[in-house]
Structures are given as structure tokens and as C-alpha cells.
Amino acid sequence: MTINGMRNYLYHLSWFIHVQVLILISVVIFVSSCYALKFGAFLNTNPAVMLLLYWSACQVWLAHAYLIVSIVKTVKVGLTLSYILVCFNVLFAFATGGVLYNYYSQRFFHGILNSIPVFHFSYVQYVVGLRSVSDVYFGFKDLFIKAEGEPTAIYVNFLYMLLHVSISVVVWWFIDNVSPTSCNGVTRPFYFLFTKSYWGLTPKVNHDALVESSQDLMNDDSIELDVRNEIKLAASSPDAALNILQLQKDYNSLSCCRINKVKAVKNVSLTANLGSCVSILGHNGAGKTTTISTIVGSAKPTNGTVMVLGHDVRYQINSIRRVLGVCPQHDILFDQLTVLEHLNLFMMIKGQKDQGEIQTLLQDVNLWDARNKKPDELSGGMKRRLSLAISLVGSPKVVILDEPTTGLDPKTRLLIWNLIQREKMNKLILLTTHSMEEAEKLSDKVAIMAFGEVKAVGNSLHLKSRFGNGYNIQVTVPSVSSDAQGAEKLERTKEVILSYESASLVKSNANNLMFNFPNNSLDQLASVIDSVENMVENGVVKEWSLSQTTLEEVYLKVTSKASFGFDSDLQKL
Numbered sequence: 001m002t003i004n005g006m007r008n009y010l011y012h013l014s015w016f017i018h019v020q021v022l023i024l025i026s027v028v029i030f031v032s033s034c035y036a037l038k039f040g041a042f043l044n045t046n047p048a049v050m051l052l053l054y055w056s057a058c059q060v061w062l063a064h065a066y067l068i069v070s071i072v073k074t075v076k077v078g079l080t081l082s083y084i085l086v087c088f089n090v091l092f093a094f095a096t097g098g099v100l101y102n103y104y105s106q107r108f109f110h111g112i113l114n115s116i117p118v119f120h121f122s123y124v125q126y127v128v129g130l131r132s133v134s135d136v137y138f139g140f141k142d143l144f145i146k147a148e149g150e151p152t153a154i155y156v157n158f159l160y161m162l163l164h165v166s167i168s169v170v171v172w173w174f175i176d177n178v179s180p181t182s183c184n185g186v187t188r189p190f191y192f193l194f195t196k197s198y199w200g201l202t203p204k205v206n207h208d209a210l211v212e213s214s215q216d217l218m219n220d221d222s223i224e225l226d227v228r229n230e231i232k233l234a235a236s237s238p239d240a241a242l243n244i245l246q247l248q249k250d251y252n253s254l255s256c257c258r259i260n261k262v263k264a265v266k267n268v269s270l271t272a273n274l275g276s277c278v279s280i281l282g283h284n285g286a287g288k289t290t291t292i293s294t295i296v297g298s299a300k301p302t303n304g305t306v307m308v309l310g311h312d313v314r315y316q317i318n319s320i321r322r323v324l325g326v327c328p329q330h331d332i333l334f335d336q337l338t339v340l341e342h343l344n345l346f347m348m349i350k351g352q353k354d355q356g357e358i359q360t361l362l363q364d365v366n367l368w369d370a371r372n373k374k375p376d377e378l379s380g381g382m383k384r385r386l387s388l389a390i391s392l393v394g395s396p397k398v399v400i401l402d403e404p405t406t407g408l409d410p411k412t413r414l415l416i417w418n419l420i421q422r423e424k425m426n427k428l429i430l431l432t433t434h435s436m437e438e439a440e441k442l443s444d445k446v447a448i449m450a451f452g453e454v455k456a457v458g459n460s461l462h463l464k465s466r467f468g469n470g471y472n473i474q475v476t477v478p479s480v481s482s483d484a485q486g487a488e489k490l491e492r493t494k495e496v497i498l499s500y501e502s503a504s505l506v507k508s509n510a511n512n513l514m515f516n517f518p519n520n521s522l523d524q525l526a527s528v529i530d531s532v533e534n535m536v537e538n539g540v541v542k543e544w545s546l547s548q549t550t551l552e553e554v555y556l557k558v559t560s561k562a563s564f565g566f567d568s569d570l571q572k573l
Ligand SMILES: Nc1ncnc2c1ncn2[C@@H]1O[C@H](COP(=O)(O)OP(=O)(O)OP(=O)(O)O)[C@@H](O)[C@H]1O
Pocket: 251, 252, 253, 262, 263, 264, 282, 283, 284, 285, 286, 287, 288, 289, 290, 291
């Protein structure tokens, strides 16, 4: 939600209000029922005291529940532990109130009991009940009067409850900042309070200095020419819809009790304009998701700059999120909301209200008929389509799709491809994918990443001509009754085609032969085709086809070249 534009404080505020309303209703119903059922402990006590007591106890339990949810990884485990905690608190209160009451007056135990969050509810409950059953009315002002035999006035216990809530909130806030699953999407070091960046004091990255230092890379012959040109482009167009210049992202990873720094992304430069689609291809762990994480603000760049429509992700992430739509790699949906409610929610987050747009979007992703279904009633493909629709809500200028069609059937994939092709008219669409077909069909620019670096960049035709092996001619000779005749036709075909100097036989399989002609032999192709056609007329060849190198072949070539020296590439700083 944060990366799709939800402000963090609004998220927590909405939850806080929601939970407080639920608590208030539950406490009023519970306390009223106790009065209605004439429970002894309640009858001689001012209702406001009982309401305050149960409301305060709920705040302590709520703060603990928040704390638990921030520590554990899944909502289910968090909820289960929170319920167990509340049950434990209630049982503790009723089981120990009388026992601990006597110890509380003793100096030694007083401090210890004060530090136990669940004690105060149990103590106040017992004191109030004790007075009530002794026919002594407990009014609101009695909260502030220290009774004989009690160490302090009761309001002190309420203050302790407030203190425990505050401590839990501070611990929760700390964990939320340092945890990898933090709500604000950025994991900070445990000493984050002492870092300049936390207080917004990070010195601004000097774009001019970065451009100057890029000169070395631009002149580095070991880097692919197109990649160097891309660096040049990134250095000269900071106002492009997406401008990544010399991005570097290091992660700390713990292994064998020592911290290693892993360079997930190294010197990545990439630019893209509105009205285009850029694909990032790469093997598992190539750095695609990390690159995207820095663009959406869920990972901070270690070095380099990332600008979206002229805004720097380091300092203007909120402005960026207003123009950004994100479809994450894994669907993040709310169990309680229907398809339609999801889109309404994200429409509100984007500050828009156009119901017509929601209907069009749901029709575009073929989910209109399922608009009233909740996520657990949707198939994997339907969830993926819903995530895609969410990323397009509010017509964001820049849309980031992390493997949008993974797990979709061919028909649905085609539907999504058509949608992306329509949407890219006035937007920038950046997608990561493992499907070469997808990249080829949708992209105006393809960046191939390997081991954290961009190894090749350009449109697919350019990449094919630069890295491809040229053209393949596949020839099939007719099936004949005698083996000798078949072998003769195969030999004749080989002889004719291999008479061209640049031709090479790449595959021979039963009646099929495949020959390759490199890019620099394009001028011979017309003559080769004439020769093959002649063989068809003479019955030597049955049929033939011509194909260019595929993007997959280019990808394999670029990434296998990059994997040479694999060990050195998995650098530890
Ligand atoms: N939070 C993290 N802590 C430590 N290392 C990480 C973290 N996230 C990613 N990495 C490492 O950074 C590298 C790049 O990972 P990333 O997820 O960006 O790859 P990817 O190209 O998106 O892979 P995939 O196709 O599998 O999604 C990997 O070596 C990964 O182990």
C-alpha cells in the first residue's frame, strides 16, 4: 500500500481509529452487561471507573498485540499469539488479583509488580471489587484518594498502564523501523536514530559529480558499447520519466556469524521516456527486484541516483508515489475486501473518485464479473490480474510491473499484453520478466542484467543484430522409401548450402537440417534462398523456413558471457 501511494501515518491512523471504535463498543457492551447482570464487583462502583479500567486494559493488550505482529512474520501467527496473550491477561487478572494484592504493599515486590504490564488491571479490578462487595461505593474521585493499607492511589496504576502502553509503542516503532518486513517498506539499521539519513541530513548526491565520475565508465572499453551509450544518455537526461545513473545497492547478509556485504546492483544506468515500455531481463538473483525496490522507495540506493519524472527517490519519494503504480512480484491483497473494494480503496488512496475508470479497468482485466468476490474466491491468475488493475488505478504516469504474467495461462497473458500495449501510449511501463516473448512483444527497450549489472541494452531487433548469430535456414527433405535415396537428398542439400562460405551446419536431425548464416553474410541470403527454391522445384527439398536469432539466444549468450568468472562476480566488499 505504501509503494502505491498510501501515507504511512494515515495507514496507522486509520487502523488506530478502527480499533478504538471496536474497543469502545466492546467495552460499553461488556460493562453494561455486567451492570445489567448485577455483578457484585460492579454494582457499588461508578460506571465511568469500570469503563476507564476496561478501556485502559484493552489499550495495554492492543499495544502488546501490535508488538507481537511486528515481530512475527505472518498475520495469522500474530493474531493467534495476540488472542493467546489477551486470554492469558484475563486469566492472570482473575487468578492473581487477590494473591498479589498483599504483596503490592511490600516495598520489595512493589517495584517488581509495577514493571509487570498485566498486573495493574488485575490489581485495580481486585481493589474495586473488594470495596464493592464490602458495600463501599467507589466513586470517580476515589481514584485519586490513597486508601488505608494500599501503597498508592489507584490513578497511579492507570498511569503505569499508560507507561506500559508507551513503552510497547516505542519498542514496536523501533522494530518496525529495523525489521525487514517493516510497514514503511525501508529496513533501517538498529542504530538508525544515530544516522544522518534518518533525520534527513544526508548530503544531497551531487549529480554533476556523478556525471563526471561516469566519464570513466563511458571510456571503459571492457563495457559493452550500448551500455556505455546508455550511461551517456542517463548522464545527459536527468528529466527523463525514469533516469537511473550509476545505481549501486549493497545488502548486509549474515552468514557463519559474520556480516557480508553483497553488491546486489552495481553501476546500473538506464533511462526511459513516457509512451514506452522497458523490460529488465535477468537470471534469478540478477538484481531486477532490487533495482525496482530502489525506484519504488522500498530500498535506499547505496550510491548513484534514481529519478522519476525529475524527482529523486531519496528525497521526494512521496511525490514519486503519487505518480507511480506498482504491481509487486507477489500479490498483496486484503482478505476482507472484494475485488471492487480493492480498486475503490486504491482509488481513494490516489485521491480520485472515478467509478467509470474502475469499471473500465476491471473489464480490461476481465474481472468485472468477479467484482464482488474476495481474494480467497479468486484463482492465482485472477489475483495477478487484480494486482495489475490496482497498479493502473488513478492513471499513474509510471507503472512498474514485477513479473506481471507469471503463472498466467496463454489466453490471459495475451489479454494482459494487449492491456499493457494500450496503457503504454501515455505512460512509462517498466517490467521485469523471465519471458523473452513478453519482453520482445511489449518493449521498446530491453535491459539484460546479470550479477547486478546491465550487460546489454537496446531494442530487441538491435540486440539480435548485435549479439545474435544471424539467420537460420531450416530445410526438410522429403521422406522416401529407400534410405539411400534419403541420404542422397540430405547430402545434396548440404553440398549446395555449404558451398556458401559463411554457411555452417548447426543441426542435423532425421530429415531436417539447420544452417546458420552470420549477420555479416546478409548479402548472400537472396542467393541462398534461390538455391533452396531450386532444390524444392527439383524435389530434393520438401520445405524450408528462415528465422532470425531469437531474443532467448541473445539472452543466453549475454548471460553466459557474464557468468564467466561467476565467483569473482559474487563479490563481497
Ligand atoms: N534483503 C536482502 N538482503 C540480502 N541480500 C539480498 C536481499 N535482497 C536481495 N538480496 C540479494 O541481492 C541479489 C539480487 O536479488 P534480487 O531479488 O534483486 O534478484 P532478482 O533478479 O529480482 O531475482 P528473481 O528473478 O529471483 O526475483 C541476490 O544475490 C540476493 O540474494
